[in-house]
Structure formats: C-alpha cells, structure tokens
Amino acid sequence: MGLLVMILGLVLFFATHVFTTKRDARAQAIAKLGEGTYKILYALVSFAGLALIIWGFAHYRSSGWIDVWYPPKAMKHITIALMLPAVIMVVASYLRGRIYATLKHPMLAGIKLWAAAHLLANGDLGSMILFGSFLGWAVYDRISLKHRTDAGGPPIPVGGVTNDLIAVAVGIVAYLALAFAFHPVVIGVPVIGV
Numbered sequence: 001m002g003l004l005v006m007i008l009g010l011v012l013f014f015a016t017h018v019f020t021t022k023r024d025a026r027a028q029a030i031a032k033l034g035e036g037t038y039k040i041l042y043a044l045v046s047f048a049g050l051a052l053i054i055w056g057f058a059h060y061r062s063s064g065w066i067d068v069w070y071p072p073k074a075m076k077h078i079t080i081a082l083m084l085p086a087v088i089m090v091v092a093s094y095l096r097g098r099i100y101a102t103l104k105h106p107m108l109a110g111i112k113l114w115a116a117a118h119l120l121a122n123g124d125l126g127s128m129i130l131f132g133s134f135l136g137w138a139v140y141d142r143i144s145l146k147h148r149t150d151a152g153g154p155p156i157p158v159g160g161v162t163n164d165l166i167a168v169a170v171g172i173v174a175y176l177a178l179a180f181a182f183h184p185v186v187i188g189v190p191v192i193g194v
Helices: 002-021 023-033 035-063 073-092 098-103 106-121 125-147 161-187
Strands: none
Touching (some): 073 106, 098 106
C-alpha cells in the first residue's frame, strides 16, 4: 500500500514539475487562470504529491520493504561523502557566485548527486523508485532547460567569491543538520554508525 501511495505522490509531484517545462501550455494556463491562481494550484498539487511521497515511503519502510540487492557497506560511506557537495550545490543555487556560474543549474546538479548517491546506498525497491524518479526528473529538467526559448524569470545578479564562501559555510551547517538531526529523526536512519 505504501509503495503505491508513494508512486501516486511521485506522479503528482513530477506532473506539476514537468508541466512547467511545457512553456506554451504553462503560458496558456497562466493566461486562463491568472498567475496567482496558477501558482497556488501548482503549490497545492506539488505539496500534495510531496506529502504522499513522504507518507507512502514511511509506510513502505515500516511494513512493505522489498530488497532487490544488497549494496556493499562502502556505498553508504560514499553516499555520506557525496552529500556534502550536493547540499552545497543546492545552497549555491540561492547564493549565486562562481559555483552557480560554473554549474549553471546547481539545484539540479545537487538533486542529481543526492539521488545518485542514495541509489548507491539503497538496494530496496522503494528507494530505487524514489531516488531513480528524482534523478530521472533532474536529468530531464536540465535537458529541457537547454531547449527553452523563453527567458524564464527575471535575471538574478551573480555575486563573487564571497557568495561561494557563504554557500559553503551554510552548506556545511545544513549538511550537519541533515546528517545528525533530520535523517535519523525524520527518516529513521542514522547516518553515523552505518
């Protein structure tokens, strides 16, 4: 049951995100609904999808676990190491500096690294579907960005090295918070001692 709920959540979550890449359809929806209504509907459907993903995955982990393969223990350590740059990339998408300018889309790069790292460490079916879906979407979205003809939102100025230093510092703090507070408490899997 949990796996099906998670998959339904993934469909809802990614349907909204894929719809955004269909720029003509998105523009028509905004023209018909108004920008405010479109954003509210987008947020509600995305949030509903995310809630179903979280609930479904938690239920799957507690009662429907399906092992597909057993990753070597070293993969968990590799995942822990890869998560630091993944978190820094996501932070760098908001604190635009040289990291942002080099990667162009550090949020998507961070999501790809996060998903790929978790695929290395988790050999169960639910994890493969969850992280594989995020990896597939991030690859798709990055490719779609190369083919978009519209400018998107207004340009945001890119700062210098100071923004990178702040992104690294905030990324390290966020990484430690995720590793020591969020992951063991919310996900139920301790990062240290694996």
